[in-house]
Amino acid sequence: MVSTEAQEVQNHIYQHELARGDRSCPYFAEDQALLISGWNMSRYPWHIVKYRSDGISPIKREVLYGTAFAQKAIWExxxxxxxxxxxxxxxxxxxxxxxxxxxxxxxxxxxxxxxxxxxxxxxxxxxxxxxxxxxxxxxxxxxxxxxxxxxxxxxxxxxxxxxxxxxxxxxxxxxxxxxxxxxxxxxxxxxxxxxxxxxxxxxxxIRFNQKTRSALDQLRSETLFQCKEHVNAVNAKVLDPGTVSAHVRHGFKFWEAKIFDFKDYVEQMDALCAGNQTLRVQYKEVAESNTSFSFPREAYAKRAVFLSTEDPLVVVEALKLCAAKDPWKVIYTKADRNNKDSWMSAGKGGAARREVMLAMMNLELALEADAWVCTLTSNWCRLIDELRMTIALKASHPYLSLSKGGKICEKNLPPKPECYLDW
Structure with missing residues (x-):
């Protein structure tokens, strides 16, 4: 049974980056019930929902405040x-x-x-x-x-x-x-x-229909690799507890925001692996506190990372970590990649199917991780963040965004730090 002991939740959108919310409001009790019961698999058919008992996360489950009520209200x-x-x-x-x-x-x-x-x-x-x-x-x-x-x-x-x-x-x-x-x-x-x-x-x-769910399972069994070795479908149900997810957004994103080298992601991955307790929940220019993520020091000691990216050179660079002095287990999906934002030229039909299926499979795998290194200037990193707080029940897990510069909040005004979430 999931403990409902009231402890503060560490999250970048929470006041002072460490809060719980009003426990006397009915929404809090509904969320606690959801943490115990889990999601309705037929309505939310994610692997993380179906196989949630297969792996125990190193950090206590938490859900974004009000999620149970919100999902019910939207449905009704x-x-x-x-x-x-x-x-x-x-x-x-x-x-x-x-x-x-x-x-x-x-x-x-x-x-x-x-x-x-x-x-x-x-x-x-x-x-x-x-x-x-x-x-x-x-x-x-x-x-x-x-x-x-x-x-x-x-x-x-x-x-x-x-x-x-x-x-x-x-x-x-x-x-x-x-x-x-x-x-x-x-x-x-x-x-x-x-x-x-x-x-x-x-x-x-994002609630897969049955045809998509079956297609994703098949694609996962065919394309999931770890350090160039195919991952057997029997072992591909869900990523191991303590896996880190790194989504490296390159492509044409440089038009909109700063992009980062893979070594910047590795630096954060290594810090998680070392059990570093000084990793800030929010960068200081916009944070309301100096709160850092608290997690068991051995939580990410397995040195396993799920990598998603559109850049084939990042995959090549990441696979070198498999043979490093302190090696990583690099998990990724085998696919034809380019660094040109292929969605811009994908038409309807088979190309669209490829784009959507690969995207959704990588999104699902990212949710199975227990920490994330990403850039919140990317819509895809936001999807991961939004779904890990709700569907994955990991609202208090470490989410490290490399994006620290402000974006433009309003036209004709300079960027502001608080606009790291611009829309």
């Missing part, structure tokens, strides 16, 4: 008992990568809830490229890969929203009003309430 909004009088909102994407489009869809869900409308995925969207009719005939858009976001069939009143999901006075960082009482009870810093919502919307949206 999108699945009303009577669809006959429902109003709808269809969202049409702007061109961007998978992570960015999913975050935009998540904010569209916020807008729909604010307006009292059911979010739907339109049958046609010129900027939606991640679908393969040969894999999922008859399905539209994200429904090709994920479970349907509603069971209602749209008729009558359908509001169409294009690009940035804003309407009236509801802006891009706003959170549905139904969650305001919860957030006032929570330890989440008010300026990043929107990021709490990003995590909840992503946890709801």
């Amino acid at each position: 909004h999108q699945h009303p008992a009577d669809c006959s009088k429902v109003r709808y909102m269809a969202y049409y994407h702007a061109p961007s990568g998978i992570g960015s489009q999913l975050h935009l869809l998540g904010q569209a869900l916020a807008l729909a809830m604010h307006l009292g409308r059911i979010l739907i995925i339109p049958s046609k969207d010129s900027q939606r490229h991640y679908e393969d009719p040969t894999f999922c005939p008859g399905e539209d858009g994200w429904h090709c890969w994920f479970q349907h976001i509603t069971w209602c069939k749209p008729t009558g009143d359908v509001l169409k929203i294009h690009g940035t999901p804003e309407h009236g006075g509801f802006k891009f960082k706003d959170v549905p009003e139904v969650f305001h009482p919860l957030l006032k009870c929570s330890p989440v810093k008010p300026r990043v309430w929107f990021y709490w919502w990003r995590a909840q919307s992503i946890a709801y949206l």
